[in-house]
Amino acid sequence: MTKRCQASVAVTTVVLMRSDRPTTVDNPAAEEHNSRVADGQEFVRDTAFIETRITRDGRDGYPVEPGRYRLVVARACPWANRAIIVRRLLGLEDAISMGMCGPTHGVNSWTFDLDPGGIDPVLGVPRLKDAYDRRMPGYPKGITxxxxxxxxTGAVVTNDYPHITTDFEVEWTDHHRPGAPDLYPDRLRDEIDEINRGVYTEVNNGVYRCGFAGSQQSYDEAYRRLFTKLDELSERLSTRRFLVGDTITEADIRLFTTLVRFDAVYHGHFKCxxxxxxxxxxxxAYARDLFQTPGFGDTIDFTQIKAHYYLVHRGINPTGIVPDGPDLTGWLTPHHRGRLGGRPFGxxxxxxxxxPTEVVPAQNWVPVHG
Structure with missing residues (x-):
């Protein structure tokens, strides 16, 4: 059994962000297995999730109930970063607690190595795998x-990350903070869903298709598709501040978590x-606009992001050297996107x-000079 961030893969020898003990340089064999696609094969993401939903009517057996659920994330993972941002924007911190895994892992499970004693203080377990096994003993898929x-019960309810965020937005409205934005407005859902499909296949997943390509042909195709879509998005965003409508929506959150990692890891590590x-x-400019918006940039831990990719993916980076760059100070420079209009929070x-317990350490964030 192999584990990953919600970046799952269905090619036999592929493991994306998979987990168990914190990844260190003394376990290169496990990490080599965790980041290779068989020669000649294309990277294909496994999207077989636990599809249970937490809903207002509790139709799957798990009703919305403040204090009952714990969101387990890792700041390094772009798919988890979505949930961190949405939870924060909607003010669900008191309704849904959050457990934080470390940025590196081995072949079995994400671990709570950031907590005292390596034990999650609420769930009382050292590994996320334990929660999966409580739901399904011997859980055969990825620990994501x-x-x-x-x-x-200590059991996982769901790891279906596309629905985790939209359910936060739609099913948990009774527990949103006063002034919470509508991130998935009913009148715009068809357009948001359409944008999200293209962003997912070509950008969110596209960078992984480049990084884990098993042949020159599959890499070339992934590379072409990625930058074709980025050029299309640049054109769309040249005349509008946000992807859909005039406010921040689920679509912007999904694109942002890839863009914010682009120069730090995808450009070099994934050959994008x-x-x-x-x-x-x-x-x-669009990415800086979002980064400087409360709820976005303050969730980003660049140190954990770089540690995850460069230490875990030993098939791509066998030495485990984490680069010192890039220069991050530009994230705080003026973006001038306000001239396009729009109201970030409607x-x-x-x-x-x-x-206070969820603040990114200053040393892991953007250096602030002067």
């Missing part, structure tokens, strides 16, 4: 983040090197500061 765990994000003016308001 994000995952929502039922605290009373036609252009850096900073060399794509529209997308760079009729709502920005979230307040993050909870």
């Amino acid at each position: 983040v994000p995952a929502v765990v039922d605290i009373p 090197n036609r252009s850096t994000l900073t060399e794509m003016p529209v997308l760079w 009729d709502g308001t920005p979230p307040g500061p993050p909870k």
Whole structure:
């Protein structure tokens, strides 16, 4: 059994962000297995999730209930980062607690090595795998983040990350903070879903299709598709501040978590090197606009992001050397996107500061000079 961030793969010898003990340089064999696609094969993502939903009517046996569930994430993982952002924007911190795994892992499970004693203080377990096994003993698929765990039983409810965020937005409305934005407005859902499909296949998953390509042909095709879509998105965003409508939506969150990792890891580590994000003016300004919006940039831990990719993917980076760059200070420079209009939170308001226990350490964030 192999584990990963919600970046799952269905090619026999592929493991994307898989997990168990924190990944270190003394376990290269496991990490080599965790980051290779068989020669000649294309990277294909496994999307077989635990599809149980937490809903207002509890139709799957898990009703919305504040304090009952724990969202388990890793700041390094883009798929988990979506859930972190949505939870924060909607003000669900008091309704849904959050457990944080470390950025590196081995072949069995994400681990709570950031917590004292390596034990999650709420679930009382050292590995996310334990929660999966409580739901399905000997769980045969990937131990992925994000995952929502039922605290009373200690069992995973779902790891279906596309629905985790939309359910936060639609099913948990009774527990949103006053002024919470509507991130998935009913009148725009068809357009949001359409945008999300293209962003997922070509960009969110496209960078992985480049990085884990098993042949030159599959890499070339993934590379072409990725930058074709990024050019299309640049064109779309050249005349509008956000992807859909005039406010931040689920679509912006899904694109942001890939863009914010682009120069730090995808450009070099995954060979997505036609252009850096900073060399794509529209997308760079758009990404900075979101990064500087409360709830986005304050969830980003660049140190954990780089540690995860460069230490875990030993098939791509066998030495385990984590690069010192890139320069991150540009994330705080003016973006001038306000001239396009738009209201980031619509009729709502920005979230307040993050909870003290959820603040990204200053040394892992953007260096602030002066």
